[in-house]
Amino acid sequence: MKKNIISTEKAPAAIGIYSQAVAVTGGATIYLSGQIPLVPETMEVIEGGIEEQIHQVFKNLTAMCEASKGTVSDIVKLNIFLTDLSNFAVLNEIMATYFTEPYPARAAIGVSALPKGVGVEMDGVMVINSDSYSF
Template sequence: MPREIISTDQAPQAIGTYSQAVKVGDTVYLSGQIPLVPATMALVEGDMEAQIRRVFDNLQAVARAAGGELADIAKLNIFLTDLGHFPLVNEVMAAYFQQPYPARAAIGVASLPKGAAVEMDAVMVLGG
């Protein structure tokens, strides 16, 4: 099955040896997004809520570039340097997603690229 590389300037450009997303059939694998502002490639200014919102905005931009929306995400992985922020992730996520919610994992990690406090990646299925 052929692979299609997804790329958009509405989300941060890859800062390593990866693509923003790869589409295989109706499945799109979205690479991890940290709270980088696409225009500056710097971490968003503000509090933890601003970081979480920026990550969701980045994921949404890549999902749309692939022909989908956040509602098409089947699996969401959340990486936090402090699991104490998990209730805030739930609160902000409710502004971006409606039921039925995607399957999800939340993982505590020691550190993330560029000093980010949150990173998320996802698997999206189109045409659902």
């Protein structure tokens, strides 16, 4: 198995023991590392409330998908972590502006805390047409 590391300055830099995204042998499956609402240019948490945080996370995921030669429509599995599950309805409203059917598989998990005290984090798996994918 060969791993190809994908990185872009249009999403927050990896600040731990992980890559922004990893494409595995042939490039068909790409694993997107967890994204929190950091603004890539400043590496600071976006100002505002949970709505701004959710939008920033989707912007970061979109940048990762584009750097991986895909779009958010190519995400087949999305994991969402919320520190307050009462924000689930607003999450759904915002998610509907980024995805169209067929929607990815999804898990939404309530957690007690996230890095930098944010209210949301998401990671995902995307699949790209392997016939046209190369580095």
